[in-house]
Structures are given as structure tokens and as C-alpha cells.
Amino acid sequence: MSFKLFFFILLIFVFVGSIETKTSRLKRAAPVWPDNFKVSFVFSLPEVPENQPMTVFHDKANNRERIDYYNGLATDIQRGDENPTNIYQVRVAQDKQICYHDSGVVILELTQVLPDLSQWVYTGKTVRRGQKVDSFQWIDYYPDYNKTNIYKFYTIEGSDYPVQFWMMGYDNVFGSHYDEYILNYYDYIPDGSVESDFESPTVCDNSEKTTVVNSGLRLKLGNIFPNVKASNKKEFNNFINKFGKSYPSHSEMLKRQTIFYKNHDYITNFNKENSHMKLAINHFADLTDEEYKKFYLLPTRTVVPDFTNKVYERPANEEIPDSWDWRDHGASPPVKDQAACGSCWAHSVIGSIESQYYLATGVMPDLSEQMVMDCTWNTTVQDLSNQGCQGGDEPGTFEAIKDIGGIMREQDYPYLGVDGYCGFEKDKVVAQIESYTNVNNIQEDVMSAVYNQGVLSIAIDAAHTSFKFYSSGVYYESECSSTELDHAVLLSGFGKTTDGEQYWIVRNSWSVNWGDQGYVKMSMKDNNCGVETEVVYPTLARGFDY
Structure with a gap:
């Protein structure tokens, strides 16, 4: 056999072998998982x-x-x-x-x-x-x-x-x-x-x-796996595409599609009838109002302002600007995401401590909400106790943090979004609380406090579909209560529209994908939704090495 003939046969074997390899690669059967x-x-x-x-x-x-x-x-x-x-x-x-x-x-x-x-x-x-x-x-x-x-x-x-x-x-x-x-x-x-x-x-x-x-x-x-049985509904397809939604079964997808279109119709009709604010589809659009309340809000509680503790005193003859936003001055902490856990109270408490830390040091820390959830079940406030993902009380939590001996960093005590055992380590404390101060439920006092003291911890009524899908404008809900409150947030400032309407600047804990990059402008009219009802802020302990 000549060398040329041998080389030609060798090339044929190599070529056939490559075809077989490619064919076998393409025909590899996908796994079928057992029952x-x-x-x-x-x-x-x-x-x-x-x-x-x-x-x-x-x-x-x-x-x-x-x-x-x-x-x-x-x-x-x-x-x-x-x-x-x-x-x-x-x-x-x-x-x-x-x-x-x-x-x-x-x-x-x-x-x-x-x-x-x-x-x-x-x-x-x-x-x-x-x-x-x-x-x-x-x-x-x-x-x-x-x-x-x-x-x-x-x-x-x-x-x-x-x-x-x-x-x-x-x-x-x-x-x-x-x-x-x-x-x-x-x-x-x-x-x-x-x-x-x-x-x-x-x-x-x-x-x-x-x-x-x-x-x-x-x-x-x-929810992280792709849904290969996508609906042929355009709006719902856009929703599941934008927010990466997938469902464990076709029946569940159809159920969520029905809920989505109910919410979609509500948003469309609301925006036609209202000009003061606008709603938009967000990642809550496949949840019922009951599911939204269960996963993201606290049990409704009747809030009566507590002025038995230290009360903020507004400076005499004080001049307050028409607008103030702590985001412009570095003291409003970044928006976080509580996920499917009712830990908004812990995020509100931690956010106000982070703001105080920044005002004292010029550095914005990242403090641990999970530590607060796990380690403050029992507070020193009579008849009040925290319940982890099932809710908590902001004033009582400041007292509990004070008793424990301080707060740890997020990196040392990361957020889980589920209740865990207390893992407090005293040698990793980075901030301590000396006391907390209540603010009178008077609009001028609250404006003065947020202007002078930094971001404040507050509670609001957020149980309405309009809040669930808030996107822009000044939020006002006629059905809102000023005393029946179910969500803890942060008050970061205040402002006024071009036509003179006053509003509060409120930071939420539902990620930057909710509202206006995680924030909402809430009307000052008639203490709508209870922004002014329960307002507190902490004072950092003096003498601690920050």
C-alpha cells in the first residue's frame, strides 16, 4: 500500500470519527428524573x-x-x-x-x-x-x-x-x-x-x-428554572420575561396569569382616573393582595404614640427649608430587600442606626438586620415582643439592642430572610445604642426631627393595592389609616411639588425595583397613612470606638 493511499484512508477514518463524535454529542439524551x-x-x-x-x-x-x-x-x-x-x-x-x-x-x-x-x-x-x-x-x-x-x-x-x-x-x-x-x-x-x-x-x-x-x-x-410553557398572552409574557418568572406547573402558571390580569386591569383603570400618582406593573403583579400582605407586611397593629420615653424638642424659632433629602447628603442608607420575610421592622431600625453612624463618622456602614431578627425576641418594653419574620416593634428593638450590647456588621452576620438562632458575638460589635427618642405626631416636629437628626424610623399603613404598585407621583390613599399600621420604613426627608403639594420622602425595603428606585413620596395631607404617628430615632452610645 502506497503512503498516499494509507494517508487518504486515515483521513477518512478521522473524518468519520469526527462525524460520529458530533452525532453522539447531539443525540445525548436529557436526564429524566425519577419520581x-x-x-x-x-x-x-x-x-x-x-x-x-x-x-x-x-x-x-x-x-x-x-x-x-x-x-x-x-x-x-x-x-x-x-x-x-x-x-x-x-x-x-x-x-x-x-x-x-x-x-x-x-x-x-x-x-x-x-x-x-x-x-x-x-x-x-x-x-x-x-x-x-x-x-x-x-x-x-x-x-x-x-x-x-x-x-x-x-x-x-x-x-x-x-x-x-x-x-x-x-x-x-x-x-x-x-x-x-x-x-x-x-x-x-x-x-x-x-x-x-x-x-x-x-x-x-x-x-x-x-x-x-x-x-x-x-x-x-x-422560580429560577425556565418556563417552557409560556402563555400566549402578550402582557403576561412581557411580565414573566421582564421579571424572570417561572412556575412549577402549567396550572400554577394559569392561576398566576389570572391574578396578573386582575392586577393589570386595576393599574390601568387607576391610572386613567388619577393624576396625582401613577402605578405600574412590578414583581408583585402575580400576587393576590392577601399574599402580598402575608409575605411583605406586618400584622396590623393599632399604634398609640408613646411619649413616656425621651421626646424630641424642636428648636425655638427654627427655619426649616421647603425640601430636604438625606440622599443628597449621604446619610440615607442604600435600599435593601427584605425578600419574602416580614422583617421590615428590622430594616427600619437598622437603617436609622446606619444613618446615625454616618452622621457621626462620615462612613456609611452595612449593619445586620438578621442579628436584630434573631436576637431581639424579648424586649424590655412592656407587652411588646418581636417575632422575627412575623413582625416586630421598632421602639422596643432599640431598647433590646441597647441591652444586648450593640449591633454587628452584615458581613459578620449575613441576612437569611428566615428566622435563625441568635449568633451574637460581643467582640464583633461595631455600634452601640445609648437611647432612642420619640417625636411628637405633629407635622412641624417631624420635619424638624428629620432635618436635624437624620433618617427616622417610622411605621405606615401599606395594606392597599395602590401602595403595592406605586411607581411615581405623590402617594395619597383616601382609605389609608393613620393609626392601624402594618409596615415599617424610613423617613429620609421631605419636599414640595411645583404646585405646592408637600410630601414626605420614604425609603422602603422591597429592593430598588419597587416604586421610585425603592422610594415613595407620601402626601403630608392629614397624616395620610400614618407617617407622623410613630416616629423614633436612636442615639449612639458615647465613648464607643467607632
Whole structure:
């Protein structure tokens, strides 16, 4: 055989081999997840940052599952085999675990923790987390926003063992910014869940009955995977594209679509009939008003101003400008996101302390809301106590922080958005409280206090659909109460429109994707929504090394 003939045959083998390799790559079957499995993973949002370890025991055939969060800090057990609405939830409260039992009318579907890859594209072999893996990809292009969501899923080469889910796209858990999501899987065991995994813990022997399912943690999981069964409704498509929404089932998507159009019609009609402010679709648009109140507001409480403590005294003959905004002077802390946890009270308290810290040092700190949630269950204010994600009291919290010995940084005590055990470390305290001051519910006193003392902690009535979708203008709601309050925020200043209407500048804790970059202008008329009713601010302890 001549050398030329041998070389030609060799080229044919190489060419055929390359075709076979490419063909086998393109024909790699997507994994099909079994009805029964156990899997552990760490859910990460690097930009928040959040790193949440979870273990899921999944039994689709019997409609039951168990989810352990943070290595057992919290647990959900769904027993659809006993009752389609039966769920046990173990949570931390006052440094001990409490079991809640719900057997109401809400039928919960199993949580999606492994995406349906049947329509994804196999893109070949690569290396991930130090392992040889097969790679699958899904891409959604949103022309209205000129953005592309990229989803990738990796399994160990030649197997269906999950290694990692990765996404770069619109944040659909904490807001709507473009963000990175990662699920790192380990301990995947097909047919790995057994009968004993779904038995309720002994703490549930005396469970508390509830009709409120604390599902904030559950909502984070299935929402990060792409929805391949998109609705053909234009407005709803735009909504799910903009905010990166996805739902665990087609029936759930249709339910959310119905809710969306109800909210969409409300916003459209409101904007036609009102000129003083405008509403807009935001990431709450697929929530009912009841869900919005449950996940983002506090239990309504009747607030009677407390003037038994130190009361602010307005300087005599003081001249106050028509407008003042602490954002212009560096003392209004950045907008944060409480997520699906009723911790607005902790964000309000921490924001006012951060403002005082800035005014004392010229440096804006990032202090820990989670420490306040975990460590101030018992306050020194009579008949008042904090309840973590279920609400709290701002004045009592200042007293509790004073008693504990101070506040830690966010980096040393990161936000979880779920109640945890108190991990206070005295040697990591960066600020201490000497006292707090009440402000009379008189408009001029409140203006003077925010002008002279920095950002103030306040409570408002936020239970109205108009507030839920506020976008711009001066907020005024005729149905608002000035005493029945359910949301804690920060008062950052005041101003006046060109036609002379006075308003307060209020910072919220629902991310920059709500309202006007996280802020709302609230009318000063008749103490609308109770802005002036409960106003307090802290004084930092003197002699502490800041």
C-alpha cells in the first residue's frame, strides 16, 4: 500500500470519527428524573450574597416531600398522601424550634429542584467543579428588553447524576435585576427517600395549628428554572420575561396569569382616573393582595404614640427649608430587600442606626438586620415582643439592642430572610445604642426631627393595592389609616411639588425595583397613612470606638 493511499484512508477514518463524535454529542439524551429521589444542594445568589444549603426528599407518586434548610434549622414536610393540603413546618422562634401544622384549603404542589431538561439542547462535554460533565443549555431572548437569559445544567459525564445548575438572567427571587444563580448538587440518590423521611419530628407532636403557610423559602426554588410553557398572552409574557418568572406547573402558571390580569386591569383603570400618582406593573403583579400582605407586611397593629420615653424638642424659632433629602447628603442608607420575610421592622431600625453612624463618622456602614431578627425576641418594653419574620416593634428593638450590647456588621452576620438562632458575638460589635427618642405626631416636629437628626424610623399603613404598585407621583390613599399600621420604613426627608403639594420622602425595603428606585413620596395631607404617628430615632452610645 502506497503512503498516499494509507494517508487518504486515515483521513477518512478521522473524518468519520469526527462525524460520529458530533452525532453522539447531539443525540445525548436529557436526564429524566425519577419520581423518588433524595438530593442535597447549595442554592447561591453571589450578588445578594446568599448561600443556602438544602436537602430534599422527593416522592412524587405519593405527593409528599421533605425539605431541610440550613442543615435542619428549618424543615417543611408535605404529606399529600394523608391530605393534599397537609404540611408541617418547623421554624426557630425564641431560640427553640416550633412546629406549625397546616391542613387548610391550599393544595401545594411538590417543589421543583431539578429542571425539566426535555427541551434543552445538549452542548457537549466540559469540566465543572473539577469533574468531567455533560452540558445542557436553554436560552430565552427577550427582545423588548434586549436581554438574554442563559441556563446551563451539568451532569456527570455519561450519567444522570446532577452536578450544577447555572443561570445568568433576570432575578426572579429578590427583584428584577440581571443576576447569577447557582445550585451545586451533591448526595443525589435515586429512590433515596424512604418512609421514615416523611415522619413528622417529635417537636410536631404538639404542633400549633395555622392556616398560614410560611412558604417564602419554598418560593425560591422552582422560580429560577425556565418556563417552557409560556402563555400566549402578550402582557403576561412581557411580565414573566421582564421579571424572570417561572412556575412549577402549567396550572400554577394559569392561576398566576389570572391574578396578573386582575392586577393589570386595576393599574390601568387607576391610572386613567388619577393624576396625582401613577402605578405600574412590578414583581408583585402575580400576587393576590392577601399574599402580598402575608409575605411583605406586618400584622396590623393599632399604634398609640408613646411619649413616656425621651421626646424630641424642636428648636425655638427654627427655619426649616421647603425640601430636604438625606440622599443628597449621604446619610440615607442604600435600599435593601427584605425578600419574602416580614422583617421590615428590622430594616427600619437598622437603617436609622446606619444613618446615625454616618452622621457621626462620615462612613456609611452595612449593619445586620438578621442579628436584630434573631436576637431581639424579648424586649424590655412592656407587652411588646418581636417575632422575627412575623413582625416586630421598632421602639422596643432599640431598647433590646441597647441591652444586648450593640449591633454587628452584615458581613459578620449575613441576612437569611428566615428566622435563625441568635449568633451574637460581643467582640464583633461595631455600634452601640445609648437611647432612642420619640417625636411628637405633629407635622412641624417631624420635619424638624428629620432635618436635624437624620433618617427616622417610622411605621405606615401599606395594606392597599395602590401602595403595592406605586411607581411615581405623590402617594395619597383616601382609605389609608393613620393609626392601624402594618409596615415599617424610613423617613429620609421631605419636599414640595411645583404646585405646592408637600410630601414626605420614604425609603422602603422591597429592593430598588419597587416604586421610585425603592422610594415613595407620601402626601403630608392629614397624616395620610400614618407617617407622623410613630416616629423614633436612636442615639449612639458615647465613648464607643467607632
